[in-house]
Every structure is written in structure tokens, then in C-alpha cells.
Amino acid sequence: MSNIIPYYRSQDRAFTLLHGNSLELLAQFEFKFDMIFADPPYFLSNDGISVQAGKIVSVNKGEWDRGDDPEKINQFNKQWVALCREKLKDKGTIWISGTYHNIFSVATVLSELGFKILNVVTWAKTNPPPNISCRYFTYSTEFVLWARKSKKKPHYFNYELMKQINDNKQMTDVWRLPAISRWEKRCGKHPTQKPLSLLSRIIMASTKPGDWILDPFCGSSTTGIAANLLKRRYLGVDSEKDFLRISVKRRQELEDVSVEEDYRNKIQDIKKIETSSPCFFSEEIPPIYTDLPF
Numbered sequence: 001m002s003n004i005i006p007y008y009r010s011q012d013r014a015f016t017l018l019h020g021n022s023l024e025l026l027a028q029f030e031f032k033f034d035m036i037f038a039d040p041p042y043f044l045s046n047d048g049i050s051v052q053a054g055k056i057v058s059v060n061k062g063e064w065d066r067g068d069d070p071e072k073i074n075q076f077n078k079q080w081v082a083l084c085r086e087k088l089k090d091k092g093t094i095w096i097s098g099t100y101h102n103i104f105s106v107a108t109v110l111s112e113l114g115f116k117i118l119n120v121v122t123w124a125k126t127n128p129p130p131n132i133s134c135r136y137f138t139y140s141t142e143f144v145l146w147a148r149k150s151k152k153k154p155h156y157f158n159y160e161l162m163k164q165i166n167d168n169k170q171m172t173d174v175w176r177l178p179a180i181s182r183w184e185k186r187c188g189k190h191p192t193q194k195p196l197s198l199l200s201r202i203i204m205a206s207t208k209p210g211d212w213i214l215d216p217f218c219g220s221s222t223t224g225i226a227a228n229l230l231k232r233r234y235l236g237v238d239s240e241k242d243f244l245r246i247s248v249k250r251r252q253e254l255e256d257v258s259v260e261e262d263y264r265n266k267i268q269d270i271k272k273i274e275t276s277s278p279c280f281f282s283e284e285i286p287p288i289y290t291d292l293p294f
Helices: 022-028 070-086 103-112 159-165 196-206 222-229 241-253 257-266 268-276
Strands: 015-019 033-038 049-052 055-058 088-098 116-125 141-148 174-177 212-215 233-238
Touching: 015 222, 015 241, 022 070, 022 233, 033 070, 033 196, 070 088, 070 103, 088 103, 088 196, 103 116, 103 141, 141 196, 159 196, 159 268, 174 196, 196 222, 196 268, 212 222, 222 233, 222 241, 222 257, 233 241, 257 268
Parallel strands: 015 233, 033 088, 033 212, 116 174, 212 233
Antiparallel strands: 049 055, 088 141, 116 141
């Protein structure tokens, strides 16, 4: 039995948060997840500037995002990806987001550790911030690697649902989705928060209702909010209490049925499914057959 004490757990046990270092906490318990989403440091905090909501702002996110020499970055990536591999079911998959600053290192590590890379999804932002230096093209994309644990064991992919979302055409690996919307930050701001539209699509594509999802760098828990909206279970880990407090507020918002309905109406993929298949999300979350050891 683990000695870990959750920072927060929802009454239905579908949303759990841990405070601390993922490299330390993940090593302390045995539990296998169906899917992992990881948004690790991109190492972008280099004292540069950018534009946000029409204002010039610093690109610095925090000490956790400070750049380091390539060897140390590679070692860090190998450590956390190896730990995540141990926590993934044999047929499970992992999604890892990044930019050119870290994604090549992560891809190399995945291959070295025996993962099979399935796709490199290009998230093309429909509302990117401008490039104020005017010395190169405006950054408007991020990448999301999708890989399965085993090269030989099959993974779950809801092909038909992705096709349904995409106007009954095969979905490509280029996703045109907006960056974070203002309404998604009403409980507080996280500097690298991902939009619910992105996480909802990822979760619907690669998991089933009742599945367990891990996010080792959870931030303000967009992964967890999307997971619970879609009847999945979630464990998030973060070292910053300020971000965990935002996570708790966001999860508690969902206890208001009107807020949950508002979220569903604003997430385009979910709205499309509910319009065409009204009963799709009506079922209750399946009973817990396996639970976290804390």
C-alpha cells in the first residue's frame, strides 16, 4: 500500500491530483493506465518576448521551463518517459506535446525505449500570436507525438468516431484547432494551458469510457477536465500548488450541471457528436474495477 496522500480527489473518485515531483511520485506506486498525456517543459524560458492579447509579454513561464544544455534535457526526457512506460498498460498509448525545442529529443527517447510512434500530429492554431521580430515565419503550430507501448501489441483507435467528427472523411494528422480561449481560464491562468478541444479529441480517439488517464505534468488539468466530461478517470501530478489550486476550481465547476453543459456546447467535437448521436454521452461512467492504490 502506498503512503501517498492525494492533494485532491473528487467524490466520484474520477479525478485525483498529486502534489510533488512526478519522477519521485510515479516510482512509489504500481498502477497501469490506459493512456498518458504529457505536456512536459518545452524549455522556452529564455528571457525573450512575445505577444499575448495584443500586449508584449515575457516568454518566461517559470524555473521549471528554463532551458538547459541538450544532454541534460535528453536525460530528463529519458527519465520521465521511462517512468511513464512502466505505468502504461501493454496495449496503452502515450501522447506527448511539444515544439521543435523539445519534440525531437522526446521522439528519439520514445524509439530508444521501445515505443512505436503512430503519428506526429501537427496542431495548426487558428489564432496564433504574431511574430513581433519580423525576422522569421510566425509560429503557429505545436506537435503531439502519439505512440504505443509495444511495437507488436495492438492499440485502441476509435477510427469511426474520428471520421464522424471530420464530416465523414478520414481524419488527417493536421488538426486545425484554436489556441486556448478566454473562457477556459476563468478559474485562473496557466502559462502553457492546452485547449479542451485538443485534449477532448485525443481522449476520444484513444480511450474508452471508464479508462484511466495519467498526466504527469498536469498544470491546470485540462486533461482531467476533458477526461471527466468524456466519462474517463484521471490522475494528475504537478509540482506547483498554484496550478493544482486552479485544477481543483476547474473540477469543482463541473459539479454544476449548467457549467458542464456549457463546456459541451463550446467544444466543437463534442457538440458535433451530441448533435448526430444524442445518446452518446448519456451513460454513466462505468463502475470502478481497478482503483488507485491511495
